[in-house]
């Protein structure tokens with residue numbers, strides 16, 4: 001168990017716990033620094049910061065995880081210490097959110113065509129006004145007993161090659177890094193172990209302002225962590241890390257909160273770059 005977890009989702013995107021409950025859970029587990037990194041939304045940040053402020057003893061870094069698209073597949077870019085009031089950032093996020101909604105409508109229609117009707121209203125309700133994701137669709141299918149477990153929804157229907165899968169509008173990793181930099185955030189490449197042409201991507205992203213690479217992640221084994229640590233050194237990037245926690249009952253898409261040993265040094269380096277001080281963390 002660690003003291004730091006820099007990759008956490010809440011119900012503002014496809015996590016299952018409300019931001020306040022995520023913070024409470026993090027405090028319970030003895031975490032000292034967490035980052036809220038919801039998919040394409042800053043919707044969970046205010047509540048998380050507020051509840052951290054009330055509880056004390058934990059630092060919440062405002063963050064985000066932006067989904068981007070390349071010819072070789074999807075790449076996620078994390079942003080730390082984001083200015084979640086930045087106009088341009090909010091505008092781009094709104095476009096991505098609208099696209100997610102249109103996509104949910106189309107996936108629900110495809111499922112209906114396949115004889116698996118689900119309520120779009122219920123899907124929206126589960127996303128609680130945040131980013132609608134495939135896990136919400138899976139959840140409704142589970143409630144309707146159209147599947148027997150969460151994974152089945154992805155394996156049979158809404159996974160990348162599934163018959164009810166629908167692509168959505170995305171931005172490139174370079175555009176995401178540039179957007180983050182312009183809004184004053186620190187861009188970090190998320191879960192990079194399986195990215196094809198990692199060297200090309202890193203060279204490209206570093207040149208537009210990438211500062212870190214997620215090294216201590218989810219289920220990465222020691223060998224992978226060592227490989228990525230070497231890469232972080234080679235490229236002069238901060239090795240960050242986190243669980244990719246999505247809440248209870250979602251073991252398939254994220255590890256347990258705080259289960260990854262992320263060095264406090266990672267946060268110190270990020271904080272130093274952002275001009276923030278974390279010297280007042282009580283450890």
Ligand SMILES: [Zn+2]
Nearest residue numbers: 065076190191
């Ligand atoms: Zn991700």
Ligand SMILES: [Zn+2]
Nearest residue numbers: 007009065244
């Ligand atoms: Zn994530």
